[in-house]
Amino acid sequence: MAATEIEQLIQILSKLPGLGPRSARRAALHLVKKKEVLLSPLSHALQRVEETVKTCSTCGNLDATDPCTICTDGRRDDSVICVVQDVADLWALERSNSFKGRYHVLGGTLSALDGIGPEDLKIDTLVNRAQSSLVTEVILATSATVDGQTTAHYIADCLENCDVSVSGLAHGVPVGGELDYLDDGTLSAALSARRKME
Amino acid sequence: MAATEIEQLIQILSKLPGLGPRSARRAALHLVKKKEVLLSPLSHALQRVEETVKTCSTCGNLDATDPCTICTDGRRDDSVICVVQDVADLWALERSNSFKGRYHVLGGTLSALDGIGPEDLKIDTLVNRAQSSLVTEVILATSATVDGQTTAHYIADCLENCDVSVSGLAHGVPVGGELDYLDDGTLSAALSARRKME
Numbered sequence A, B: 001m002a003a004t005e006i007e008q009l010i011q012i013l014s015k016l017p018g019l020g021p022r023s024a025r026r027a028a029l030h031l032v033k034k035k036e037v038l039l040s041p042l043s044h045a046l047q048r049v050e051e052t053v054k055t056c057s058t059c060g061n062l063d064a065t066d067p068c069t070i071c072t073d074g075r076r077d078d079s080v081i082c083v084v085q086d087v088a089d090l091w092a093l094e095r096s097n098s099f100k101g102r103y104h105v106l107g108g109t110l111s112a113l114d115g116i117g118p119e120d121l122k123i124d125t126l127v128n129r130a131q132s133s134l135v136t137e138v139i140l141a142t143s144a145t146v147d148g149q150t151t152a153h154y155i156a157d158c159l160e161n162c163d164v165s166v167s168g169l170a171h172g173v174p175v176g177g178e179l180d181y182l183d184d185g186t187l188s189a190a191l192s193a194r195r196k197m198e
Helices: A004-013 A021-033 A035-052 A087-096 A123-130 A146-158 A184-192 B004-013 B021-033 B035-052 B087-096 B123-130 B146-158 B184-192
Strands: A080-084 A102-105 A137-140 A165-168 B080-084 B102-105 B137-140 B165-168
Touching: A004 A021, A004 B035, A021 A035, A021 B035, A021 B087, A035 B004, A035 B021, A035 B035, A080 A087, A080 A123, A087 A102, A087 B021, A102 A123, A123 A146, A137 A146, A146 A165, B004 B021, B021 B035, B080 B087, B080 B123, B087 B102, B102 B123, B123 B146, B137 B146, B146 B165
Parallel strands: A080 A102, A080 A137, A137 A165, B080 B102, B080 B137, B137 B165
Antiparallel strands: none
16 A cells, blocks of 8 residues: 555566566665665666667667667677577677677577567578678577577578578586586587597 | 666666666666566656655655655544554555554664664654554554564553553464464464464
8 A cells, every 4th residue: 555656666666577566565665765876866777778778770789879889899800690599698798708799689589389480580680691791600699498499490591591600609517517416418418529638 | 798878777776675686687678678668667657756755754654645645544543553664564564454543664673783773763753643642552563573572662661651552463373374384482472372262
């Protein structure tokens, strides 16, 4: 029985991933109590994001500019495109600081269950980009799930007529992972892809 | 490596209770993707809360009006004041639909560890309210924790000179609770407060 304004805030907050009705109520109360240090900065941050952030028409990244800073960065390698399912995956790869080429965000994976077909993903624009003479390699960094791998195979087929080499991420033991806790699939993948010690 | 606008949003979201850096990132991405249905409603809800919600100067509840709708509701019983630690507890009691008197929000509990003394809580205003001739009973609905019970005893002492009866919530087996999973303290409290079956 909070004020209707707070009830509305709770209702919207509870739609965020990771927040249920109870935690949304806690978050709303916390926001109201910390009006100056939390509520009004959050309100302003949301407004700025609403006004400035757009989807890059080239790669599908989210940024304040279109094309995005990754697509316009002259120091990045134009010859490699890394294909990811989602912007979150692009961010994860950027945090790892291990890839200096361009990206392409699919916007999901093929999924018969959810009725997502090739026309729902940005596959045609990827093929267009891969046909450019600059591009020599496409890395398919979709998830190691059934849907992710199905999508990777489908895209590999689409890219057959383009003059690019198509690769996927390596499977194996995660760095810091204990063998005892790994699933059988990862273990056998790591075993069959074993490397010579140097 | 998201746009600075999104990074700021993530940083603020991660300060909400229940959200860490990773879930804040997920929430921010979700917001940006659902601009129309989620981001802009949330932004507007926050603005409305910022503009309208204030603390009731009588009971400490949060509402769009001061005094709040509970304090001004003529159908509620003026003779009973229920003392709670926090607005969240007031909401919980209102959801249970079992109390039709007035409330008083303390704003916390006494805590030697956190350095919270009687002057940090709204105890003097409670004593003032209890001195009104209308009030006949004060229910101390603080938590059944050490701090909560210490606070209840302290307030009971403060109210000694007021002409009101002071009561506390009953301890016992939670409705739907299994004995096997209950702690010893609750079990012995439930046993000593046993009631005649009718």
